[in-house]
Amino acid sequence: MTIQMNRRTVLTLAGVAVALAATNPLVAQERALRLAFIPQENPEKLLGDIEAVTGWLTGEIGVPVEGFVTIDHAAAVEALRNGDADISFMGALPFVLAEAEIGAVPLLSEVYRDAPSYTGRIFVRRDSGIKTLADLRGRYIAFADPISESGYLYPLAEFINAGLIESPEKAETFFGRVYFAGGYQQAMQAMAEGLVDAAGASQYADLLLTPEQQAEVTWIAESEAIPSHVVIARPGLDDGVQTRFVDAMMKLNQPENREMLRYLYGPDGYVLSDPGAYDGVREMARRFGLL
Template sequence: MAMHLNRRTVLRLAGASAISLASPLAAQNDRLRLAFIPQENPEKLLGDIEAIAGWLSSEIGLPVEGFVTIDHAAAVEALRNGDADISFMGALPFVLAEAEIGAVPLLSEVYRDAPSYTGRIYVRRDSGIRSLADLRGRDIAFADPISESGYLYPLAEFVQAGLIEAPGTAEAFFGRIFFAGGYQQAMQAMAEGLVDAAGASQYADLLLTPQQQAEVKWIAESAPIPSHLVIARPGLDADVQDRFIDAMLKLNAPDNREKLRYLYGPDGYVRADPAAYDGVRDIARRYGLLE
């Protein structure tokens, strides 16, 4: 059963549980700890983290360690508790973390040459589902309860269509609502027939096999969403922040671009503009996630 959310609930949903590459102990000045969210298979992500952490260590001159949290909420808690210094995160959990703990935006992703993307509702082509209204009484999987493209923005399409009044009333429309833990998990549940639909990023179908990609389609698309970003806990040493940002921007150089595949595969990074996330702050207030 889905849970009605408010700001404090979503930031405490999962505690600070993590699948660790390096156990997330209290942050220290002699190392940098990075928290990653499981947008894709966590086991694959662990290998990616090991590769990029080694490169970042050599560039920054500081040991870099990474771990995979179970979801966005756990990443925020890791920053809050000092178990992580920096986290890769979606726009919605960032604005919540900004309001709750004073999280600092460092970098924004560029993907397909755009600083934004969308959320979509996906179904199987053979399902007979052609519109959002056809999902009444059906089961749906979302990525994460504080994901913008994997929950709030796709769900807003049902509000725009007049099918539900707000996220807290969604249970009356759907059969069951599941939070799968990531884009890939939600898409697999839909592709394998475990649920009737999935709410995920516009690029989430690329996480399926080529055969599965041919078997699914999207029936609704959200308004543009500012891209994912990299954020820091408040109080992180300014020199360490600068060295990290400089290293990450080096990934835009042709000789380093192949390493971007270890970081969810963006086209590159730019310095974050806090004002770019005003629209996300607005929708979070509209749905009661921000005061």
């Protein structure tokens, strides 16, 4: 069958396309919604999790959703800056830096143990003989990421508060060596396997170890409360796109969808983000010369 298309037909179809773009901002965007994930855990496992999450979100939002793993927090911020990512999952400190540098917008905050906050801890092996922060003088320590709040800044601040280190720049004068492992799991594994003497990571980072390893580690210091990880959008992302994404993510709080949370770093759920909740992180960043 041959379809004859005259000028009026073409104009009508063009009008439909314009109308669709106007009512569906994702159509106007003309590409998939791209999500950036930071490697808090094994990147290979995370890739499988991303595939499950983006598949579910595609069904909920109605357009293709793609995800990729960045090298670290800084790479996620750069992806937002360049438009390579529309939305990113990241920690509170990288968000504060992205907010200052590129005007990133907070959308959602994670909830853990019924609270939108958590802490950073210094973990050691139980058989190490290390009981206090002072015992780590001259020892090796692994942190998760140089712009991670619970995986670096807040745990390191405990050494400063204890008078053991003057500033982050002077950390090497106290420790024998400081490493950045690239994620919580990597830092914890390095400590658990004896490659380093301690690890600075989230209070829940020991859950990334095997049950046998969990029984062999403990923590000796804990930071003040930190706002939980946040989901942020690049500046200029269409408001309608943001709304549809947030609506889909909030559905994860519903009993029938909660199984999907295990693919998103395992929070208990999400709440709408309160920019004011990150004032303490902004102050910490200023204190350490990051803002």
